[in-house]
Amino acid sequence: MDISRRTLRTLGAAFAAAALLFSGCSSGSSTTAAAQPTPRVPAALKPYYEQTLQWRGCGEAGFECATLKAPLDYARPGQGRDLKLAVSRKKATRSGQRLGSLLVNPGGPGGSAIGYLQSFAALGYPARVRARYDMVAMDPRGVAASEPVRCLSDKQMDSYTRTDQTPDAPAETDRLVAAYKKFARGCADRSGKVLAHVSTVEAARDMDLLRAALGDNRLTYVGASYGTFLGATYADLYPSRVGRLVLDGALDPALSSRRTNLDQTAGFETAFTAFAKDCVRRDSCPLGTRSVADARDRLGSFFTRLDSRPVATGGSRRLGESLATTGVMAAMYDESSWPQLRTALRAALRGEGGGLLNLADLYYERDSGGSYTNLMYANPAVNCLDLPAAFRTPAEVEQSLPAFKKASPVFGGALAWSALNCAYWPVPATGRPHALTAKGAAPILVVGTTRDPATPYPWARSLARQLSSATLLTYEGDGHTAYGRGSRCIDDAIDTYLISGRPPAPAKRCH
Incomplete structure (x- = not known):
């Protein structure tokens, strides 16, 4: 049993399918508006940033799939093996009012983002969010359809x-x-x-390649559980590219x-x-x-x-x-x-x-x-x-x-x-606990649940204090994560933020 850093979202999707137990994420410009100059891309990474996704049908009605190329080792891009990362999307239902792409990640680490998108998010997220955004998921490196790690029979x-x-x-x-x-x-x-190249930092760098390939100047993202660590890591690496980030069921990266x-x-x-x-x-x-x-x-x-x-x-x-x-x-x-x-x-x-x-x-x-x-x-x-x-x-x-x-x-x-x-473990750790500040990022929304078993509420408070532009939204309740779990107060606050860019009032609490 390895409970550490697990997430509800993958488990919840299984519950929804198997037991019907699961109920249905910067203030700043839209993802297609360039409010700040884009940082210079290193020459060795330009082929990755300039790639064009070739969309195709993928067996699920209404969904398209593509493959994103990323370097196995960001220290040697173009000099070694490339990874093929699986991507899926469902286009906004109101294309004329489209705000951009909304990337989702269910956490884990190890949960399939594509599985989550196709089984829940693309249908379970509120209609007004799905109307304005292309719903997008990418299985992180080492996960599901993206060069999956294997260990045992x-x-x-x-x-x-x-x-x-x-x-x-x-x-x-x-x-x-x-x-x-x-x-x-x-x-x-x-x-x-x-095995030595499936870190969260590398996965966050892959997300920036995807942002560019999708044609978005800023990343809009909903991450649950471990997905909050992935999102906060992205914000810390690329603060000027942060659009609207929802971090639901937050981890504390300083621990x-x-x-x-x-x-x-x-x-x-x-x-x-x-x-x-x-x-x-x-x-x-x-x-x-x-x-x-x-x-x-x-x-x-x-x-x-x-x-x-x-x-x-x-x-x-x-x-x-x-x-x-x-x-x-x-x-x-x-x-x-x-x-x-x-x-x-x-x-x-x-x-x-x-x-x-x-x-x-x-x-x-x-x-x-x-x-x-x-x-x-x-x-x-x-x-x-x-x-x-x-x-x-x-x-x-x-x-x-x-x-x-x-x-x-x-x-x-x-x-x-x-x-x-x-x-x-056969490879040494490359990361260390440290605070993530994302100085200069547009407003970020951190969500915490008071009786969350997997990501205790104090972690959300801590992450909101670390991120320089974060607002904390609190759900007084049980279970892991808050968005889409039945609280109209939570869902309305997050939906408003995703659509308008306005975070809720500081210290807002919901039931």
Whole structure:
């Protein structure tokens, strides 16, 4: 399980398709207006900036697809291998009132932006936004249709997801470390050429190539979860090219990987507390009706039993502690999935684990035939390149366990051990934690949800303070991210910003 920096948007699309659980992102000139001179493009990059996209049909009604060329290594453009990055768009429904292109990214890292566009954004975004913008997505390098990172076979991935991530004996710790090492070796063997070049900085530079190829002088963008880090990185690299940027479910780029994981652990505890409060008020709550503390204890005891006695699922796989924990945490991303979680927990407590296994499979993007997308390969590939490892040795994890378990008595142990994966990564980290200021950028809109499990609300406050032109919009509620999740106040504020360029009033709060 690698929860770090995951996003709802990819999971939400799966919920929408499979379980109908998901409900439908600078003040400044429009994206086609050049208010500032464009910075000089280095000569070696001109062929990339001057390329013309060749649009074609791509099997989805109303969508066009194209391929963007980008250098594998921006330090040696034109001197080595080029990457082919997949792009898709759906044109504005009112071409005469078109403002430009709106690039969307669902986060992850590793979520397919094209999948998100074609399954949700191009139909689920408000009609008045889709009327004025060409809706555009590009799978980032290493993701989905853009030179995807590969690491394990599907059967190997099944084994990996079952690995005990709460070791309580040296032999179990050794098996977990061996699993991380095998995963890392698989990535190096299958994707070694691209593995050192899937950083967020490089993906942001690719976005600027796409902006130019689309004919926009400024970038208009909606990024969710990790997509906020990608968008903020773009703004910091190219502040004069920022149009209207919505950063929903913000990450804090100034935090270390260890602090990020610890904060996220507390975020999942906050989300579970909200779920438990709702659950114990119901006579049918599978975790009892006494108190949140009792519900937490019952869930912890259930996980402990599964550690030694996995339960049947109705298929060849059994539900152990790791997959059950992932299934419960997956449901924390969206409060509309709480009824499904209650049903799954009730069945699992009777020895029928199929419901929780389905939730875990949605999280891992495993289909009913046993095939995985590359989400869980691209995710650590980007994360382990962007920041130094949270922990270097099992001993460091053990020293931090009290802090993680204090942050979340139920989930803390698993999240601490899951943060060890980057310690064995085959390429060194190229990024470091640092504030992003984007000095001189047009107004940027940062959105935070107060009980967000994956990107805790303090991160949104921090990013809004870092970015020199940011306005913070707050959603008082549950779940991961806020746009398109049922708050008319949030949606109206974001839509107005995207269409007119006017951000909401400072410190605006919505319910």
